[in-house]
Amino acid sequence: MVNLRQLAKKEERLGPGHRMCPGCPQTMIVRLVTKATDSPVVVANATGCLEVSTTIYPFSAWRVPWIHNAFENSAATISGVEAAYKALKKKGKIDKDVKFLVFAGDGGTYDIGLQSLSGALERGHNFVYVCLDNEGYMNTGIQRSSATPFGAWTNTSQVGSILKGKQEFKKDLTSVVASHHIPYVAQASPSNVQDLFKKAKKAFETEGPAFINVLAPCVPGWKYPSEQSMEIARLAVDSCFWPLYEIENGKYTLNYDPGEKKIPIIKWLEKQKRFRHLLKPENQHIVEKLQQHVDAMWENIKRLSEN
Amino acid sequence: MVTENHDKKGWKEIPIGGIIEEAGNAERYKTGTWRSFRPVHHPEKCTNCMICWVNCPDTAIKAGDVNSPDKGLVGKNDDPNLANFGGFDYEHCKGCGICAAVCPTKAIDMHPETEFLDKEGEE
Amino acid sequence: MVKKVLKALTGAECVAEAMRQINPDVVAAYPITPQTPIMHAFSQFVADGKVDTEFVTVESEHSAMSATVGASAAGSRAMTATSSNGLALMWEVVHIAASTRLPIVMNVVNRALSGPINIHCDHSDSMGCRDAGWIQLYSETGEEAYHNTIMAVRIAEHPDVLLPVMVCQDGFITSHSVETSEILDDETVKNFIGEHNGHHPLLKTENPVTVGPLDLFDYYFEHKRQQLDAMERAKPIIQSIFDEFGAIVGRKIEFFEPYMLDDAEEAVICLSSSCGTLRHVVDELRKQGRKVGLLKVRVFRPFDQNKLAEMIRHIPVVGVMDRSASFGAFGGPVFMEVRNAIADESQKPLTVNYIYGLGGREFTVEQAKQVFDELRQVRESGNPGIKVRTLGVRE
Numbered sequence: 001m002v003n004l005r006q007l008a009k010k011e012e013r014l015g016p017g018h019r020m021c022p023g024c025p026q027t028m029i030v031r032l033v034t035k036a037t038d039s040p041v042v043v044a045n046a047t048g049c050l051e052v053s054t055t056i057y058p059f060s061a062w063r064v065p066w067i068h069n070a071f072e073n074s075a076a077t078i079s080g081v082e083a084a085y086k087a088l089k090k091k092g093k094i095d096k097d098v099k100f101l102v103f104a105g106d107g108g109t110y111d112i113g114l115q116s117l118s119g120a121l122e123r124g125h126n127f128v129y130v131c132l133d134n135e136g137y138m139n140t141g142i143q144r145s146s147a148t149p150f151g152a153w154t155n156t157s158q159v160g161s162i163l164k165g166k167q168e169f170k171k172d173l174t175s176v177v178a179s180h181h182i183p184y185v186a187q188a189s190p191s192n193v194q195d196l197f198k199k200a201k202k203a204f205e206t207e208g209p210a211f212i213n214v215l216a217p218c219v220p221g222w223k224y225p226s227e228q229s230m231e232i233a234r235l236a237v238d239s240c241f242w243p244l245y246e247i248e249n250g251k252y253t254l255n256y257d258p259g260e261k262k263i264p265i266i267k268w269l270e271k272q273k274r275f276r277h278l279l280k281p282e283n284q285h286i287v288e289k290l291q292q293h294v295d296a297m298w299e300n301i302k303r304l305s306e307n
Numbered sequence: 308m309v310t311e312n313h314d315k316k317g318w319k320e321i322p323i324g325g326i327i328e329e330a331g332n333a334e335r336y337k338t339g340t341w342r343s344f345r346p347v348h349h350p351e352k353c354t355n356c357m358i359c360w361v362n363c364p365d366t367a368i369k370a371g372d373v374n375s376p377d378k379g380l381v382g383k384n385d386d387p388n389l390a391n392f393g394g395f396d397y398e399h400c401k402g403c404g405i406c407a408a409v410c411p412t413k414a415i416d417m418h419p420e421t422e423f424l425d426k427e428g429e430e
Numbered sequence: 431m432v433k434k435v436l437k438a439l440t441g442a443e444c445v446a447e448a449m450r451q452i453n454p455d456v457v458a459a460y461p462i463t464p465q466t467p468i469m470h471a472f473s474q475f476v477a478d479g480k481v482d483t484e485f486v487t488v489e490s491e492h493s494a495m496s497a498t499v500g501a502s503a504a505g506s507r508a509m510t511a512t513s514s515n516g517l518a519l520m521w522e523v524v525h526i527a528a529s530t531r532l533p534i535v536m537n538v539v540n541r542a543l544s545g546p547i548n549i550h551c552d553h554s555d556s557m558g559c560r561d562a563g564w565i566q567l568y569s570e571t572g573e574e575a576y577h578n579t580i581m582a583v584r585i586a587e588h589p590d591v592l593l594p595v596m597v598c599q600d601g602f603i604t605s606h607s608v609e610t611s612e613i614l615d616d617e618t619v620k621n622f623i624g625e626h627n628g629h630h631p632l633l634k635t636e637n638p639v640t641v642g643p644l645d646l647f648d649y650y651f652e653h654k655r656q657q658l659d660a661m662e663r664a665k666p667i668i669q670s671i672f673d674e675f676g677a678i679v680g681r682k683i684e685f686f687e688p689y690m691l692d693d694a695e696e697a698v699i700c701l702s703s704s705c706g707t708l709r710h711v712v713d714e715l716r717k718q719g720r721k722v723g724l725l726k727v728r729v730f731r732p733f734d735q736n737k738l739a740e741m742i743r744h745i746p747v748v749g750v751m752d753r754s755a756s757f758g759a760f761g762g763p764v765f766m767e768v769r770n771a772i773a774d775e776s777q778k779p780l781t782v783n784y785i786y787g788l789g790g791r792e793f794t795v796e797q798a799k800q801v802f803d804e805l806r807q808v809r810e811s812g813n814p815g816i817k818v819r820t821l822g823v824r825e
Binding site: 315316317318321322323324325326327328330 | 529530531532592629630638639640641642643645648649652653655656659660
Binding site: 040041042044051052055056057058060062063064065066067068069070072073075076077078079080081082083084085086087088090091094096098115116118119122123 | 455456458482483484486487488489490492493494496497498499500501502503504505506508522523526632633634635636638639640641642643644645646648649
């Protein structure tokens, strides 16, 4: 357990004055993750909400070296930074221990940046990749991504007389990453601060690539009041829609099991207006299908964690 | 806030390559003007657990020391190695209300800014 | 003491040799024909411990340029190489490298862009990104590619330039042909390029910088104005680096290299390997008493229009060779630059554009003679006729 009162004594690596939406949990996640190491950190940020809102020229909220290159290439960019570090260290031009960290959204990770991420994982660069998964292209105005859940409304998965939101299930990216057999993979949530901090710390301490997929509720995209971000994230965890687990050198550990307190998915859906069509009686089959999918995925994680 | 065009620097006066040399200078951009609800702290209910601080997306809850005038008054607070509630940074707080929502002792509540308009006249 | 050794090398091997001597901190590259032999040779240098380079074998050219940008922004000396569709895939990041003012050196082994897919030489790849903000050097031979690569490091890293440099050579024609090239000793190259410490490097963590922020209507234009200025300022700096290196290798190196231009009645302007063919034909025609000449363009970006105008304004007719097409435009990219450069001259040549050699179509001695014959007709008639012509294509 990290003592928050001690943690609050540490320097902030992302300062105020950024223009993220009120209540967006992404910057809370960034603040917490960047406090999980005492080493200097270089951040690569994919195009997205965090990138545009924290660095509107001539202002930057970042107090650590930070680079944005493009949307789909943050893993390749950090590969280059890390390679430069290794080369300069070998030549004796640098001696300190530096950590390398990527922040990218689900668009920049699940979709357009997947190839770049896969390549960097396979090459084994020493870096931490944090996906801030807000389940859609929110920066461009709420379009569906492969991370958008089944049944969710977005501007490109509209609810109409025939189609009722997104027709496909959310991509299981954490498993895709796990298939690269990198030393550390985890799923986390801002609602579970201790768990997220512990995972970030482990990721920084890992030699080689580490990946953390963090659910990041989106006030305008998921459509809920701004003060509920952490509550919405907690319901995703308690419904087992977003299991908290980690894979250390191939070994699965389930970090949190709500047990009898597991809530039905509808309790998570009903808080978000992107799912409001699912509250209608005629759409109950969609909720049921999503519930079955969530249950199957949850059972699978539990089974993998038992071994 | 954003300055007028004639106040902005010319191309010879800014670093090349779009680089921002001054780390964290966004602090000068006051997002507090966005706020329509203001968090208000009640020290008599606060334990200085810093859960509000860790959850704040805007770094707008200050980490205070043992002398913080805003520190919570519940429990033992005076350890120099531990932070106390240090007040709000109203210049940057956007009024999202997360701090009030996550506070386990309900030591923060949200008030419409209009309440403060009445009291302070022009704010 | 400068030592020079003659070696039988392909153009690709010449560039790999330059890269070995430069010993960059990071090389990130992805395979594509005809660039691959550069990376094969360089990989061997890495395997044999002849370089200290971190060799990042990325999963695409997009990532090659992205990693090179990261490495350069971090403060290291970073290089890459590509061809054709690889350069096209890098496209987005090619612009980012220039606007971030990163002194990256990239060898481009020129190959026709798809489609249809073709692996042979033309200049559609590098000409397509002539407005990306990179300095572009073109090489007639493997030895020139070797020289250009070494000089490119100095040009790119010059504090008053800080722009990426693309060194181009012709795919297969140059990259895969063995010629005798004069290679300098390692120490001379090392001393010539000097140390690199980066400009606002990310790895100077005690001085954290933000690289690549969101730059909207308030300042984007100012940053573009700086790029325009850097290209202009680069012109005398490039020439002074050419002079310095020229003294080492014993050659005069210029933006535009003239051959028999002084009394020429017809001249041809050309880039890269075709200059060899044209020079041979100039020699033959000169023996027949024809007053013909050649002007080789070595630096296409920045384009020194004043220098060009000065060198060709007295020539009655000039043919401009373009190994790429600009569909829907009035001529190819080189033609447009040449016409633009002489537009305000009171005395100026008649100009004819030749689109030639696309997709590796052979540029022959006969074609070169045909060009000079047609230029003579233009001079004699005083009428350029069709100003944009294709050469060596079947009707």
